[in-house]
Amino acid sequence: MKFKPADKIQDLQYFGEFGGVNPSISDSSTYTFLSAKTMFDTFEGNADGCYLYSRHSSPSNLYLGEALAAMEGTETANVAASGMGAITPALLQLCKAGDHIVSSRTIYGGTYAFLKNFAPRLNINTAFVDITNAEKVEAAITENTKVLYCEAISNPLLEVADLAELAKIAKKHGLTFVVDNTFSPLSISPKELGADIVIHSLTKFINGSSDTVGGVTCGSQEFIDSLRSVNDGANMLLGPTMDSMRAASILKNLRTLHIRIKQHSHNAMYLAKRFQEEGLRTVYPGLKSHPGHETFKKMMNEDYGFGGLLTLDVGSLEKANELMELMQKRNLGYLAVSLGFYKTLFSAPGSSTSSEIPEEEQKEMGLSDGLIRFSIGLDNDIERTFQTMKECMLEVGVLKKGTA
Numbered sequence: 001m002k003f004k005p006a007d008k009i010q011d012l013q014y015f016g017e018f019g020g021v022n023p024s025i026s027d028s029s030t031y032t033f034l035s036a037k038t039m040f041d042t043f044e045g046n047a048d049g050c051y052l053y054s055r056h057s058s059p060s061n062l063y064l065g066e067a068l069a070a071m072e073g074t075e076t077a078n079v080a081a082s083g084m085g086a087i088t089p090a091l092l093q094l095c096k097a098g099d100h101i102v103s104s105r106t107i108y109g110g111t112y113a114f115l116k117n118f119a120p121r122l123n124i125n126t127a128f129v130d131i132t133n134a135e136k137v138e139a140a141i142t143e144n145t146k147v148l149y150c151e152a153i154s155n156p157l158l159e160v161a162d163l164a165e166l167a168k169i170a171k172k173h174g175l176t177f178v179v180d181n182t183f184s185p186l187s188i189s190p191k192e193l194g195a196d197i198v199i200h201s202l203t204k205f206i207n208g209s210s211d212t213v214g215g216v217t218c219g220s221q222e223f224i225d226s227l228r229s230v231n232d233g234a235n236m237l238l239g240p241t242m243d244s245m246r247a248a249s250i251l252k253n254l255r256t257l258h259i260r261i262k263q264h265s266h267n268a269m270y271l272a273k274r275f276q277e278e279g280l281r282t283v284y285p286g287l288k289s290h291p292g293h294e295t296f297k298k299m300m301n302e303d304y305g306f307g308g309l310l311t312l313d314v315g316s317l318e319k320a321n322e323l324m325e326l327m328q329k330r331n332l333g334y335l336a337v338s339l340g341f342y343k344t345l346f347s348a349p350g351s352s353t354s355s356e357i358p359e360e361e362q363k364e365m366g367l368s369d370g371l372i373r374f375s376i377g378l379d380n381d382i383e384r385t386f387q388t389m390k391e392c393m394l395e396v397g398v399l400k401k402g403t404a
């Protein structure tokens, strides 16, 4: 039977301390022990269900973690203070000095900067490859490679990674396959396709209200325990801990994720089709013209569509800026980085979220100056939105009157 991620979340039943319909928030940094012996056992990791100190874990963080683990079909999960607070400890847990990572070259700018500029200080080096080319991926693997890393749908180019194929390569070479699924929650279930570890920036669709940063690492009990180890766990020792209050609020937002994703996908598909009909250079994995369309279709949980992200190439950064400023003025959305908000967000990644990537490399991977990344909002009447966007495009000359 096909994996049903939203049903898995729904099947988790939590009660609050006084029978509340939401679990109680654990408003404590530290926890008492009735006996000194239990405290010792907890430090040794031998007292299941006992809480020690909230950097290690807290009831609220565990509730959220378990819901996200259910969504991704992993044994368990560890929530973190941000997406980067999940990604960097996971990679540092998996790699020691001398180890090597093979990563997609089209990834989130922060992850790219970490692998390119920071990890080499610890003698952890990365080969960046075209993740859609299995031969190139395999050729980049060395005897020191420990991790294969990619985003299911890449930021910002919306390349689609064939996760089942990559999982086979990882298995063959004994690598841990880590997938950042931030762009495609519910739509794609990487673990089902063979990923070992699934990471999200909760900041985006999962929380969905652009009021916090957050992250999660979903994986095996053994791996998550290792991240939390008091002796050598990267999450425990580096300390990117989510606050309990925030975990509780993200869990409540997670409850509506399936409804939101369907609407984001519906609206993005609608606009992508209309933009393409107008002759605009539109990239959206739901379009047949997208090189990864068939791969996405093969992997997807159909109910949730192709996601809320699309890009338009309007030719130059000047045009992109002009258009974005006008769209904001007309209240079509915000000129802002990030994604997954109720309102449409747009930015030019070349000069913002991907500016960590040198210009030369941006060109090579197809990241052009005039590219606008849209995170399409939950607009009720998407045709009305399209018409207003079209007016803006005509006004700044991205569309010419009388064509199309």
Ligand SMILES: *Cc1c(COP(=O)(O)O)cnc(C)c1O
Pocket (backbone or CB within 6 Å): 082, 083, 084, 085, 108, 110, 111, 151, 155, 180, 182, 183, 201, 202, 203, 204, 213, 214, 215
């Ligand atoms: C935003 C983002 C991140 C980083 O998450 P933060 O919550 O900002 O730390 C990582 N990966 C992807 C794909 C992202 O979009």
